[in-house]
Amino acid sequence: MNVFMQLGWFFKERKKQYLIGILMLLVVAGLQLLPPRVIGYVVDEIRLGTLTGAGLGRWLLILAGAALAMYVLRYYWRIMIFGSSVLLGRRLRSELFAHFTKMSSSFYQQRRVGDLMAHATNDIRAVQQTAGHGVLTLVDSVTTGGAVIIAMAVTIDWKLTLIALLPMPLMAVLTSWYGKMLHERFRTAQEAFSDLNDKTQESIAGIKVIKTFGQEEEDIDDFRKLSADVVGKNVRVARVDALFDPTISLIVGLSFFLSIIFGARFILNGDMTLGDLVAFNAYLGLLVWPMLAFGFLFNIVERGRASYGRIRELLAVPPDIGDADGAADASPRGDLAFDILEFRFPEAEHPALRNVRFTLKKGETLGIVGRTGSGKTAILKLLLREFEGYDGAITYGGIPITGYRKERLLEAFGYVPQDHFLFSATVRENIAFTDVDAPFAKVREAARLAHIDEDILGFADGYDTVVGERGVSLSGGQKQRISIARALLMEPELLILDDSLSAVDARTEEAILAALKETRTEETTIITSHRMSAIQHAHQIIVMEDGTIAEKGTHEELMALGGIYHEMYRLQQLEALVEQGGDA
C-alpha cells in the first residue's frame, strides 16, 4: 500500500478526477444494491398476492432508472480513474525519456538498451496499473463489498450474513495465494520462453555452421526439447491458473448452500421472508467480484511498488557533465589548442592518451592517423566533451572548452561518427537533422557536397525515401555520405570526420575532400582515418601510436622523415593497386 503514498503527488494533482471517480464508484455500489432488494420485494408481494400492476410498474421503473444511472456512472468513473492512470503513464514516460536525453555516455556504457527499454515499457505499465486498476480494486472491494454486507446485515438478517460470509475470506486468501504462486511460476515460464527465443536466435545466426555439419535434425530435436520445456513450465502455470474459477464457484456455492439451509431455518422461525432469501442470494452474487478484487489488489500493488521503485531509481541518476557556473554563452571561434598530459577512460587501467599536444589554426585541416586503439577517437571524444576529468587543457579561441555552455560548444561542431547512425526517417530529415526547417535547396547542397545527391535521386522516393532501421537498407558508403551531408548542413565551425570515409571508394573520397577544401576555406576541419589518402593534403598530420603522438608534420615532412607514416603510406599505395586488380 506504500506505493499509493509514493504516488500521492499524482493523486493530489488529479484530486478532482479521483474524488469524482471514487464518488461515482460509491454511488454505483449503492445502486447495485437495488436490484436484489427489488427482486426480494416483488417475490414477497407475489407470494402474498399483494402485487398490483402499479406496484410492479413502480418497481420496474426503479430498476430501469438504476440501470441507466449505473451505465452513465460506470462510463464516467472509467474516464476519471482509468483516464488518469493513462495520463500517469504518459507523464512518467515523457519524464523518463527527457531524463534519458540528459544522460552522459558513461550512463549508457553501464546499462543495456534492453534494460532501459524494459523500464520505459513494462515498469511504467505496472505503475499505470496501480494507479488505475489498483485504485479501482481497492475502492471497489471496500465500497461494494462493504455496502453489500451492510445491506445484507441491515435489511435482511445479520446472523445469516455472518454465516453466509464464513467461506468468503477463504476466497480472498486463496486467490491472493494463487496469484503469488502464479506470478512465480509465470516468471519461470517466461524464462523458458526466453531460452527458446535465444535458441531460435542462435540457430538462425549460426545457420551456416548447422548446415555445414548437417546438424539440422539434431538442432530441431534440441528445439523440440526446449519447446517441450516451455510446455511443461506453462502447464505448471495452467495448474494454478485453472484453480481460480473452480475455487470461486466452489466457495460461492458453499455460501449459497449455507444461506439456503440457514435461511430456511430463519424463515421457519419467522425471522425473514422467502423474498428476503431470494434477495439475499442475489446479494451474495454481488459479493464475488469485490472478494476477487481484494485478492488481486495485493498482487497489483506489489508489482507497482517494485516497478515504481526502479523508475524512481533511474530518474534519480544525475546527469554528470553540466555547465560550469558562468560558462560562456558564445559559440567558439578561433584556434584550437589541445594539451593533454594524461587521460584515461573511467575504470580503464591504461591511459588512453599521454602527452598529446597540438595547435590547430582557424581554417586549417588536421589529419590524425594511427591504428585502432591508438587514441584517435579518444581525442575526438574529449573535444566533444563526452568525457572530462583529464590532466591538461583543451582551449578553443583561447577559452577552455569547459568554459563554454555545452550546447553552444557543440553547435559549432559538425561530427561525423565512425558508426554512422541514421534514424528511421526520410533521407531529407536525416540530412536536415540539426535544422528541420532547412530549405530543400540547402539540403541538396549538403548532399551534393557529400557526393550522395545522385544516389539519393536514384532511390525509389528520392529525398523522401525512408532509411534507418525500418527503412530501405543502404550500403555502408551511402550511410557514411549521408552522415557527412548531415554534418555539412550545419556549416560547422569545426568539422570532425571520424574515419568516416572508410567505406567510400577512392575516387569519391577524393571528390568529397576536394569539395570540402573548396567550400570550407574559413573553417577548421579534423579528419581521422586509416587511409592516408584522406589526410595527406591536411595542413598538419599527427601519427598516433599507443595514445601518444609518434610523428607530426605535413605529408612532405613526414615522408621525408621515413618513419611510420612513410611506411604506412607506401603499403597503402600498393594495396590500392591490388584492389584495382594490379593492372595500374
Place this chain on the structure above:
Amino acid sequence: MDAPEQQKLTGRDQWRVLKRLLRYLRPHKGAATVALILLGLTVLGSVLGPYLIKTFIDDYLTPREFPAQPLMLLAGAYLSILVLNAVFGYVQLLKFQEIALRIVRQIRIDAFTKVHRLGMRYFDKTPAGGTVSRVTNDTEAILEMFVDVLVGFLQSGFLIIGVYIAMFALDVQLALLSLLLLPLIFLIMWIYRKYSSEFYQDLRERLSQLNGKIAESLNGMGMIQVFRQEKRFREEFGEINDKHYEAGMRNIKLDGLLLRPAVDIVYALGLILLLSYFGITSFSEPVEIGVIYAFVTYIDRFFEPINQVMQRLSIFQQAIVAADRVFRLMDDPEMEPAQPEQGDARIAEGKIEFRDVSFSYDGKTDVLKQISFTANPGETVALVGHTGSGKSSIINLLMRFYEFERGEILIDGQPIRSYPKDELREKTGLVLQDPFLFYGDIESNIRLFDGSIGSGEVQAAAEFVQADPFVRSLPDGYGQKVTERGSTFSGGQRQLIAFARTMVKEPKILILDEATANIDTETEVAIQKGLERMRKGRTTIAIAHRLSTIQDADLILVLHQGEIVERGTHRELLSKGGLYHKMYRLQNGILEENEAR
C-alpha cells in the same frame, strides 16, 4: 519490437487462417473430446445447482414440509454437484490449456523445421529478428488465442445453451421471451468488434511506434546529443506519447460504452423482463417462487461469460494476423538446394572439379564467371583475391548453400547434386571465417549434437589441431562455459575450437575460410601448425588471406571480379610478376623503389 506490418486480412483470409489453425487440433482429438465432455458436465452442474435450490424452495420450503431423507438427499446432491463441478471444471480448464500449449508447440516446431529447410537466399534477404519473431512471439499470440479466446468461446457457448435448456425446462414462454436478449447481445458484440478491431489495432500500432522511438533514441542517443537535438526528440516523443495517450483514452471510452456497462444494461433488461413476466402472471395464476429464484440465478450466470468473451474479441484479431505471418513463413518457397534423400553415391577419393561454373546471387550480375579448376585427391587448392573477387562464392556453391544453374561441379567424377545430403555433410568439413560458437561448453561445441563422439575423440581432435594446450589452461578445461557466441574467447581461440569441431568428423574434403580477424600472436603459431596437419591427406580448398599460409599449395587461383586471372604454384606466380606478386609483396611489407615513388 519488430516493425508493425501493415496488412489488412479480408474476412475470407481470416477464415482460411483459422481453419488452418484448427487443423492442428486433429492429433488431440481424444483429449479435446474428454475436455469437451467435462465442459458439458460442468455446464450441466452449474445449471442443475439452481434447479435443486428451486426444488427445495417450491417443494419443501414453501409448503413447509421437511422430510429428513429427501432433504438430506437434496443437500447431498447439491454439495456433490458443487464439489464434482469444481473438480471437473479444474480438469477441463487444465486439459484445454494443455492442448493449446501442445498445438502451439507443434506450430513452433513446424516453423523452426521450416527455417532449417530454407536456403541461404532467404537469410540474405530476411532480417534474423523477423524470423525469430515468427517462431516465438507470433506463436505466443496464437497460444493466447487458443487459451483465452477459443476456450472462452466454447465455455460461453456451452453455458448459454445449457442455461437456455434449463430455462425451457422450467418455463417455455419465459425462455422464449429471454431469447429476445440474444440479438441485443450480438448487436453489442458486433458493434464493439467493429470499432475495437480498429481502435485496438491503432493502440497497438501507437505503442509499437512509442517503443520504436524509445529504442531508436536510446541507440542513437550519442548522435542526438552531439547534434543537440534533445529538445526536438523530446517534442517528437511527446507527440507520439500524446497520440498513444489519445488512443488509450479512445479505447477506455469504447470499453466503457460497450463492454461491461453495456452488458449490465442488458442484464437489467433481463431482470425487468423476468419480474414483469412473473408479476403479470401472478395476477392470474400462482407463481412458484423457486422458479423465480432459478431464473434470476440463470440470468446472472448467463452474463459473466459474455463479458469475458467480449473483452477477448480484440485478441482474436491480433492472433489471426500473427498466425498468418507464421503460415507465410511456413509457405516460403525459398528452399535450400535439393539433394537426394537416399542413394548410395559415396565420396571415396575426394576429387573436386569445377567446370565452367558461372553464378549470380541476384540474377543480374555474375559474381563467378566460367570458373574451371580441378583439385585432385589430397591436393590443396588455394583461392586468393581481394574482397568481392568471388572466393567465398566458390565455397558457397561447393557447400550447396546456393543453387547454381550454369556449369557443373563434380566430386569423384559424379555431379555434386547426385550425392545425398548426409554424405556431402559428412565428407566435407568447412571452417568458417567467423567461427560461430554455440551456448554450452567447449566440449559440446566440438562435438555439436553428435552423441556418438566421445570425450576421448573430442580431446584427440583438439590435440590434433593444437587446441588442447589452450583449452587445458582454462579453469574448467573442456567443460569451460561458452556464452554469447563465444565472446569471451579471442578470435584465434574460437578458430582453434572450430578446427577441432571439423576434424573430429574426419572429413575427406576440407574447406577453409581463413580468419581475417585480428588473431593474437599466441594462437597464431598454433593455428598454423593445426592447419598444416589438417590438410595432410585431404583434398583442401582454402581461402587464404595470408599468402604465407598457402605457399605449399598445389594450385593457387588468383581471383579478380569473379574470374580466375592467374593460376599456378606459389613459385610460378611469383615469377610471373603479376597480381599475386604484388599481393605477396604487400603482405610482406616489401617495397621496391620503383613503386614507392
